[in-house]
Amino acid sequence: xxxxxxxxxxxxxxxxxxxxxxxxxxxxxxxxxxxxxxxxxxxxxxxxxxxxxxxxxxxxxxxxxxxxxxxxxxxxxxxxxxxxxxxxxxxxxxxxxxxxxxxxxxxxxxxxxxxx
Amino acid sequence: xxxxxxxxxxxxxxxxxxxxxxxxxxxxxxxxxxxxxxxxxxxxxxxxxxxxxxxxxxxxxxxxxxxxxxxxxxxxxxxxxxxxxxxxxxxxxxxxxxxxxxxxxxxxxxxxxxxxxxxxxxxxxxxxxxxxxxxxxxxxxxxxxxxxxxxxxxxxxxxxxxxxxxxxxxxxxxxxxxxxxxxxxxxxxxxxxxxxxxxxxxxxxxxxxxxxxxxxxxxxxxxxxxxxxxxxxxxxxxxxxxxxxxxxxxxxxxxxxxxxxxxxxxxxxxxxxxxxxxxxxxxxxxxxxxxxxxxxxxxxxxxxxxxxxxxxxxxxxxxxxxxxxxx
Numbered sequence: 001x002x003x004x005x006x007x008x009x010x011x012x013x014x015x016x017x018x019x020x021x022x023x024x025x026x027x028x029x030x031x032x033x034x035x036x037x038x039x040x041x042x043x044x045x046x047x048x049x050x051x052x053x054x055x056x057x058x059x060x061x062x063x064x065x066x067x068x069x070x071x072x073x074x075x076x077x078x079x080x081x082x083x084x085x086x087x088x089x090x091x092x093x094x095x096x097x098x099x100x101x102x103x104x105x106x107x108x109x110x111x112x113x114x115x116x
Numbered sequence: 117x118x119x120x121x122x123x124x125x126x127x128x129x130x131x132x133x134x135x136x137x138x139x140x141x142x143x144x145x146x147x148x149x150x151x152x153x154x155x156x157x158x159x160x161x162x163x164x165x166x167x168x169x170x171x172x173x174x175x176x177x178x179x180x181x182x183x184x185x186x187x188x189x190x191x192x193x194x195x196x197x198x199x200x201x202x203x204x205x206x207x208x209x210x211x212x213x214x215x216x217x218x219x220x221x222x223x224x225x226x227x228x229x230x231x232x233x234x235x236x237x238x239x240x241x242x243x244x245x246x247x248x249x250x251x252x253x254x255x256x257x258x259x260x261x262x263x264x265x266x267x268x269x270x271x272x273x274x275x276x277x278x279x280x281x282x283x284x285x286x287x288x289x290x291x292x293x294x295x296x297x298x299x300x301x302x303x304x305x306x307x308x309x310x311x312x313x314x315x316x317x318x319x320x321x322x323x324x325x326x327x328x329x330x331x332x333x334x335x336x337x338x339x340x341x342x343x344x345x346x347x348x349x350x351x352x353x354x355x356x357x358x359x360x361x362x363x364x365x366x367x368x369x370x371x372x373x374x375x376x377x378x379x380x381x382x383x384x385x386x387x388x389x390x391x392x393x394x395x396x397x398x399x400x401x402x403x404x405x406x407x408x409x410x411x412x413x414x415x416x417x418x419x420x421x422x423x424x425x426x427x428x429x430x431x432x433x434x435x436x437x438x439x440x441x442x443x
Contacts, residue, residue: 002428004294037297037348045295045350 001029003037005046013048017056025065025078027087036066036074122203122416125397127268131198134212134263136191142219142259143187146226150180153234161230162239170239183226187219201397204417206365209264210393217260224252273414274370279438283374286431295350296432298423302343302389302403309339342390345401347409347421349429351436354411356401356421363391365401367419372437373412375430380408380422394420409433 001024005013024030037045039053046053057074060066066074097107125131150157154176163179164172194215202208228248233239288294313336320328337360344359353369382402386392392402400420402408409426411419411433423429 001298002294002296002432004288004292006289006292008289008291037295037346042295042297045297045348045352046293047351048293 003042003046005048005052013052014056014059017053018059021056021060022063022065025076026083028083030076030078032076032078034076036076038073125199125202125208126271126415127202127208128199130266130268131202131208131211132195134208134266135198135215136195138263139191139194139215139219140188142216142223143184143191145223146180146230147184149227150176150230153230156234157230158233158236158239160239161233162242163229165229165245169244170242173239179230180226183222187222190218191215197393197397201393203397203415204399204419205267205270206399207393207397208267212263212267213260216263217256220259221252221256224255225249228252270415270417272368272371275373275414275437275441277373278441279372279434280374283434283438284376284427284431285438286428286435288432288435293351294432294436295348296429298347298425298429300345300347300356300401300403300421300423305343305389305403306339309335309343313339343403345403345421347423347429349433349436353436354409354419354421354429354433365419367411367413369433369437370440371414372433373414375409375411375433375437377426377430378408378410378420379406380420381405382422 001020003017003020005016007013009016011019021030021036030036036042036057039057040050043050043053057066057068060074061068065076065078067077068074093107093111097104157176160173160175161179162170162172163174164170194211198208198211202211225248228251229245232242232245232248236242286294313332316328316332316335320326320332341358341360341363346355346357346359348355348357351369352366353372354365354367354375356365358364380386380400380402382389382392382405385398386394386400386402389403390401391399393399394402396418398410398418398420400408400410400418401422402420403422406422407424407426408420408422409429413419
């Protein structure tokens, strides 16, 4: 999977990483039992602090998305689930927002509010 | 637009020595030895052996010349491979290793079996050849390893051309860092290899034959080093690393000219599965038919690895490579 961190974003780096893993699991790109790269490996690969990756992994563990095992690293524990309806809804949302010329920030703000 | 003509393979004189001159000399050793020992050897000599002793006989010339012919064919093929397709060090290593290993092994077998027949009047009286075969095998492996080691590695050749405008890119912010991680694996080989290891361990335990654990360890190491690879694209370039950590293949980012998605057919393009040299000197980790990430590298080299979602990996590699060409 693709990991990316943008220091220019307002979100902290560990939030960006955790969000990408969550999204990859929701898309079915990461499946149950799959192993994430080791924290040390990923940190040096992205040239960021080890603690940033560890913090992202800990957040994901607390949510039950991954399990952290000594010696085995981070393993995805998400049960297989069909989220195709959600993906279709997201696609529709993006299409509608674009056709109405609504800024991405406004759209995500609306979604965040609705989810509250 | 015609594709640019790739540069000739480097280190052609070293390759000629390692794949042609030395292997031909090794292949000629039995010819010299046979001449020197001719008076002491029985006529005919034994050339084929079963568990009970020799079961095939031939004249002395018939014993040594076919072996020389095999060695010569191997040496010439390996030389052609290294000379014309050897742009990547790995190709030259495979060529030097197989030419030296095979000629050393064949010559050791011929000389060893002739040595056992010296002073006999009837070749049928000679003893077993097990020790000779084991020794020849060890000599062959040592020669192959020495040859592969003697091959000069590729010089660092930073790419100078910009990444082509047609290359697929990823929308990456100017300060944004990205890493793409995936796996290349052969499930069939993993399952079959794993079953063999389990069987060997079970036999070793059931029959209380602890020495059977040795082949189990060897098979496990072969399976772990050749059937499951972690593939990473990041600021350092492309890294393909086996589950054991070795072998490990790296294409540094500054040597990347362009990455793209290709469809690979292992049997027709690479002659099989695994870590392979393909037609034209393309090297790669080819574990299944289908989608693969191919990197065009400076010096006319190509590296390919079979992965899913190769498009994302190729786009990231192009994007990161393009960054290194600015300024």
